[in-house]
Amino acid sequence: MNAPTIALAARATTVRLTDLRKRYRVGDEWAEALKGVSLTAAAGEMVALTGPSGSGKSTLLNLAGLIDTQDAGTREIAGVAVDGLDDAALTRLRREQVGFIFQGFNLVPVMNVADNVEYPLLLLGRPPAERRQKVAEMLERTGLAGLGGRLPDGLSGGQRQRVAIARALVKSPSLVIADEPTANLDSHTAQQIVDLLRELSHERGAAVVVATHDERMSAHCDRVLRLADGELVTGELQ
Amino acid sequence: MKWILFAWKNVMRNKRRSLTAMLITAMGTAAVLIGGGFALFTYESLEEMTARDSGHVVLAAARGFDNDEDVPLQHGLSGAAALAAQYAAQPGVRAVAPRIQFSGLVSNGDKSTVFVGSGVDPAVDFRLRGPQLDFVAGEAPGPSDAVPEVVVGDELAKLMKAKLGASLTLLATTTEGNLNAVDVIVRGIVKTGVPDIDRRLVMTDIRAVQRLLLTDKVGSLAIYLKDTAQTAALAAQVKAAHPELAVRTWRDLAVFYQAVRALYNRIFGILGLIMVVIVAFAMSNTLGMAVVERTREIGTLRAIGTQPGEVVRNFVLEGVAIGTAGAAIGMLAAGLTTLGLIFAGLEMPPPPGRSTGYPLLLSFSAPLYLGATLVVVALAAAAAWFVSRRAAHKPITEALAHV
Numbered sequence: 001m002n003a004p005t006i007a008l009a010a011r012a013t014t015v016r017l018t019d020l021r022k023r024y025r026v027g028d029e030w031a032e033a034l035k036g037v038s039l040t041a042a043a044g045e046m047v048a049l050t051g052p053s054g055s056g057k058s059t060l061l062n063l064a065g066l067i068d069t070q071d072a073g074t075r076e077i078a079g080v081a082v083d084g085l086d087d088a089a090l091t092r093l094r095r096e097q098v099g100f101i102f103q104g105f106n107l108v109p110v111m112n113v114a115d116n117v118e119y120p121l122l123l124l125g126r127p128p129a130e131r132r133q134k135v136a137e138m139l140e141r142t143g144l145a146g147l148g149g150r151l152p153d154g155l156s157g158g159q160r161q162r163v164a165i166a167r168a169l170v171k172s173p174s175l176v177i178a179d180e181p182t183a184n185l186d187s188h189t190a191q192q193i194v195d196l197l198r199e200l201s202h203e204r205g206a207a208v209v210v211a212t213h214d215e216r217m218s219a220h221c222d223r224v225l226r227l228a229d230g231e232l233v234t235g236e237l238q
Numbered sequence: 239m240k241w242i243l244f245a246w247k248n249v250m251r252n253k254r255r256s257l258t259a260m261l262i263t264a265m266g267t268a269a270v271l272i273g274g275g276f277a278l279f280t281y282e283s284l285e286e287m288t289a290r291d292s293g294h295v296v297l298a299a300a301r302g303f304d305n306d307e308d309v310p311l312q313h314g315l316s317g318a319a320a321l322a323a324q325y326a327a328q329p330g331v332r333a334v335a336p337r338i339q340f341s342g343l344v345s346n347g348d349k350s351t352v353f354v355g356s357g358v359d360p361a362v363d364f365r366l367r368g369p370q371l372d373f374v375a376g377e378a379p380g381p382s383d384a385v386p387e388v389v390v391g392d393e394l395a396k397l398m399k400a401k402l403g404a405s406l407t408l409l410a411t412t413t414e415g416n417l418n419a420v421d422v423i424v425r426g427i428v429k430t431g432v433p434d435i436d437r438r439l440v441m442t443d444i445r446a447v448q449r450l451l452l453t454d455k456v457g458s459l460a461i462y463l464k465d466t467a468q469t470a471a472l473a474a475q476v477k478a479a480h481p482e483l484a485v486r487t488w489r490d491l492a493v494f495y496q497a498v499r500a501l502y503n504r505i506f507g508i509l510g511l512i513m514v515v516i517v518a519f520a521m522s523n524t525l526g527m528a529v530v531e532r533t534r535e536i537g538t539l540r541a542i543g544t545q546p547g548e549v550v551r552n553f554v555l556e557g558v559a560i561g562t563a564g565a566a567i568g569m570l571a572a573g574l575t576t577l578g579l580i581f582a583g584l585e586m587p588p589p590p591g592r593s594t595g596y597p598l599l600l601s602f603s604a605p606l607y608l609g610a611t612l613v614v615v616a617l618a619a620a621a622a623w624f625v626s627r628r629a630a631h632k633p634i635t636e637a638l639a640h641v
Contacts, residue, residue, distance in 0.1 A: 067541050067634040088545060095543025102638075106538040110247035115240075122240055123543050167542070 014174045014207035015041040015064055020073035022059050022230075033059040035230040036073070041207035043174065046198060048218040049211045051227035057211040058179065060227065064209050065098055065177035066090050078174040095123050099168030099206070101197070103180035105160040107152040107167070114139065114148035117166045124171060138166040142196060158189035162196065169200050176201055178210040182217050194220050245555035252528070256560055259524035263564025263614055264571060266513035266520075270610050271572035273509050275600030277502045282601055284499075285466065288492040290367050293335060293460025294469045296491060297321065297476060298484045302458060309415045310340055314455030315483075325461050330472070332464050335362045336456040338447045342410030344390075344440060346398045353394065353408065355440040357447030357457075364389075366462055372594075376402045376426030379442055386446035387425035391439030395427045402427070408440065412452040420450045431594035517564075517614060521621035525557055529629045536629050537637025546630035553626035554619045561618025565611040572607075576600040 022034040034056045041047045049057045062068035063075065066082060075082050078097045082090060107116050114135050121131040139145050142162040152160055161181060168176050181197065182190035198220050201208045210217060218224045226234040249256045301313040322334040338357035343350045364371065364378035379387035390400060400406060404424045412418045422442060430436055448454055463469060469487050477485050536549055584598040
């Protein structure tokens, strides 16, 4: 399978997930995690996925982020029909077009803040000077200037999540996948993180799909989709 | 460079575990280098000993090496003086020594015993054999114009109750099959370190032996070179120039050397193999634990666009870092041991069949050090590849859910 031509992909419609179905084997039985869910997100748009545990938020997020595959339905990310792409091509697409923000931050502990933020650019093979400049700019924008040399262990939860946001957005991706980004933070810090994510994604034209239980988070999103038992119950229609 | 730096940071993530793997690797490397250094020193010593004993290239008449003579020197070499002069004048040749191996009975008037004799050029042979002949008493025999002088093994001297200046009689079969005898004077008593040889050894001027055996032939001509590496070239040259002669190199004649080399190669080969297995296990264990502990991190790196091959490469770099550090420590330890033994003056006990020990020294060999390092580093890289490839291909969602 050839690599998708990312550069030619239009940024306007970033994510188009259509009629996604996914089921898992639980013991001897099959559990349906998604029962035909569709979702679109445009550049700069922030879409919240809410719903109780087991409603299918994480599954939908994983499919949107190209780290899992559906049983049925189609996906289009940054103008590229991704279904049928092999693992290497999907990895390239994630490398170029998708940023991830995890609930547990998932920073690499042996890398300092600057190295963590630089890592996606290193994968993209950007020249050192460009990497340095973009990292410095992103650290400045996320309020981490002066902390580039610190290891993640020496940071507060809010600072770590800022590093994760910086790492996700430093390459200016088309899509950012955020899984409960404020779950481990106090309310004041959570508010700052929501504001930062919103500001940066608008500024960089990235679509953000965020799974959250946090109403402050969903309140700042352009659309809120509520999932229950693998189906959309409010928001975008199936 | 960044990747190497990340690899080193990951190695240092669990210092104690990485240090243990490095030390095991270092011990394995040092053991191989010390064992290999000892084997090389033994080979070099035996090479020198054998070459000093036999000469680098030995010429004889066509069947001179067949050992099937009915009478002494039946297949002896005629015209040896001319041949000796020809090769003695050749550049790179240190000396040419004519020799006759003979045997018979030696008697002190009261009792007799079997001897194994060598007729040699005293001016050449005793100089070339150097430390191989340890003079317990006396010195090398002089020319045999008057009463021939002999050097005998110390065990034979004891058996014959012969002191310096004592008179002995040698009885041997002539080239015509008759018995002949010659009276000799003991000029020196030597020890070769091999009791079986020292019980039988008699060395004397080759001209005295020719008179005893009633011949002007010699058994062989030993050519000594300044550089052992030229042996094969000279042997080829002699074969081409004298196709009527039988030509052997010191290696062809070195039965003991070949046997020791084959034995040591096997012993140290097995030792090396054991070390390889130990190092492989140590590396697999260390890196395997690191892979399991970092499964979630691998999932994160994969999610943000790291290819499985790049994940494996990072672990391989970590393996190479541990292997290189371990090999460096091992080389340092082996190098210091090699130096330390020079000053320690330790002796190995006598090997089986010998009465004297030999110095415990190690040879330094750059190819051995380089080879051992490459093997250790390659092993570490292979272990890292082996333990990380499955985790690198694990489904990302599973890896991220790893606790």
